[in-house]
Amino acid sequence: MTVHDHALATPAPQRSDAVLPRHIGVIMDGNGRWARARGKPRTEGHRAGVERLQELVRMTGERGIPYLTAFSFSSENWRRPQEEISFLFNLMRRFVASDLERLVKNRVKVTVLGERDGLEPAICRLIDEVEERTKDGDRLRLNLAFNYGSQLELVRAAREIAEAAVAGRLAPADITVHTLSDHLYTAGMPDPDLIVRTAGEKRLSNFLLWQAAYAEFVFVDETWPEFDETVFERVLAEYGRRQRRFGGLGPEE
Secondary structure, eight states: OBOOOOBOOSOOOOOTTOOOOSEEEEEOOOHHHHHHHTTOOHHHHHHHHHHHHHHHHHHHHHTTOOEEEEEEEETTGGGSOHHHHHHHHHHHHHHHHHHHHHHHHTTEEEEEESOOTTSOHHHHHHHHHHHHHTTTOOSEEEEEEEEEOHHHHHHHHHHHHHHHHHTTSSOGGGOOHHHHHTTSTTTTSOOOSEEEEOTTOOOOSSSSTTTTTTOEEEEOSSOGGGOOHHHHHHHHHHHHHOOOOTTSOOTTO
């Protein structure tokens, strides 16, 4: 895992020949801090954060980046106050209701990564609806990590592999890196090339632990509601300057 833990400072225009990531993962952090700094309730920060995600979907699609994975609600977020959780769920419903037709029109395929067990039936129906309505999208794959935790994802994958081995469908000696990857929520997708975290924090917080093995990391000081096109261009320019080795040597080493 290659980690560059400095925040970006100097804006840089994106060159027309810039190397773009194929898959971006985003940890959307700082909604509450953004709201508190403006004397607003935390819920207003979440509302602004959803609007920023809508903008990121647009910006990603316009640049031809085919995969975007956004960490929207972790399996640890259940520890938050019930009032805030209820607001987040209602916000998700409104996001789907207001954006579903636009997602279909713009050929965005939505996949929700995370555990379904224990979710309210209404939430599961909503997830099923958005995945079904957008299943033919071929321009952008938008993964929403919802009720998601990477450690639980790995345990789930290990359990499935163990069950296959016990049943005689898989020999333990045949288990490879690809075997485990094929049992993750992201099976069939490329691993993220770039993971971005906002609000100055420098940790993964249980997000795509396996898939991020060779991702480039970019951390920005701006909170998620401040992640506008200027910041996005800065992030892409920084990614374009990175030399990705995947365990090998660079040209000058």
